[in-house]
Ligand SMILES: NC(=O)c1ccc[n+]([C@@H]2O[C@H](COP(=O)([O-])OP(=O)(O)OC[C@H]3O[C@@H](n4cnc5c(N)ncnc54)[C@H](O)[C@@H]3O)[C@@H](O)[C@H]2O)c1
Ligand SMILES: O=C(O)C(=O)C[C@@H](O)[C@H](O)[C@H](O)COP(=O)(O)O
């Protein structure tokens with residue numbers, strides 16, 4: 513394997529027995545992708561699913577690397593955006609893969625953000641009842657979260673990610689150089705999921721993020737790599753313990769019960785709200801709700817909101833452009849959450865920063881009151 517003069521990337525392993533895989537994090541990985549792919553390819557051919565924006569920016573580096581290694585490839589570039597995570601595009605992707613003659617032993621590559629990763633991973637999971645895939649995440653969000661852990665799927669009019677499968681990738685290549693072309697808004701959306709790991713169970717990491725926010729935003733390579741590697745390690749540890757969300761993995765859903773309802777309420781329209789922004793608002797709500805119930809010090813809830821606000825993220829319902837449905841309708845949307853058991857909502861609440869926990873012990877009246885107060889604010 514020839515990796516030229518570049519420094520070795522960081523490596524995080526997702527310890528899942530026979531389905532274990534490595535996440536590599538570092539600059540220039542797309543241009544050297546073939547070096548990492550060759551050990552997992554069974555024959556020298558692949559199909560790449562990407563979106564039109566990413567295709568224009570990062571596909572040439574990938575195809576040049578594949579060409580140099582004699583790996584045949586075809587690609588399909590989809591419209592960018594959350595609305596692409598749907599049945600119609602799933603049909604398009606699977607039809608493309610079949611037309612290309614992708615066999616069960618072949619490898620499919622997802623090159624792009626979480627939308628492409630989730631959709632491609634799901635397509636791979638059903639293609640010929642299960643085909644291997646590799647994640648090459650190009651957004652901060654996909655590098656710290658969606659490319660890791662094997663949750664794949666699409667949205668439906670009923671709600672977020674309601675159709676999908678657990679299907680682990682064989683390899684993740686997180687090229688930190690790809691972040692240079694990302695818009696500030698999309699970078700910050702990914703930052704919300706980074707903050708999530710501190711809020712779940714790592715107060716020291718949250719302290720570090722508070723101290724290093726400016727360096728991360730300004731593109732300091734060491735600070736960004738540290739934040740990405742810490743996030744991948746945190747996610748890998750949870751996934752290794754509870755791959756299919758029977759228990760502790762639900763903690764990774766901090767902010768998402770509120771957030772997914774807001775995404776559905778805004779019709780997955782990126783002009784109004786993107787996933788990471790919904791999670792930022794959702795995490796503030798989870799902390800404020802915890803504080804309202806007397807579970808969490810108000811000071812911690814304030815600190816969470818202040819940090820996300822300083823980062824430049826939306827933190828309240830009023831930050832979402834346009835009108836939102838009322839509290840009752842939002843609770844209705846939350847009822848579609850996959851964590852619902854016997855019709856009861858499951859929430860990730862917190863006793864403080866780094867002290868999140870899972871609970872079903874939530875009174876709908878308290879929730880309605882909490883949401884109505886936020887609506888009015
Ligand atoms: N599977 C999981 O565990 C998991 C975890 C978190 C989020 N998600 C899902 O991920 C999705 C959000 O992912 P996302 O935030 O990456 O959104 P995305 O995939 O829509 O990408 C955001 C935008 O950035 C553009 N883009 C991507 N890479 C770029 C680059 N390097 N330079 C310039 N532009 C680039 C895309 O074209 C798109 O317009 C949501 O659907 C969410 O539900 C899944
Ligand atoms: O990997 C997980 O588990 C997560 O919950 C990560 C979340 O950031 C991600 O948005 C996930 O897709 C949400 O999962 P869902 O099961 O609520 O759809």
Ligand SMILES: [Zn+2]
Nearest residue numbers: 705768787791
């Ligand atoms: Zn998320």
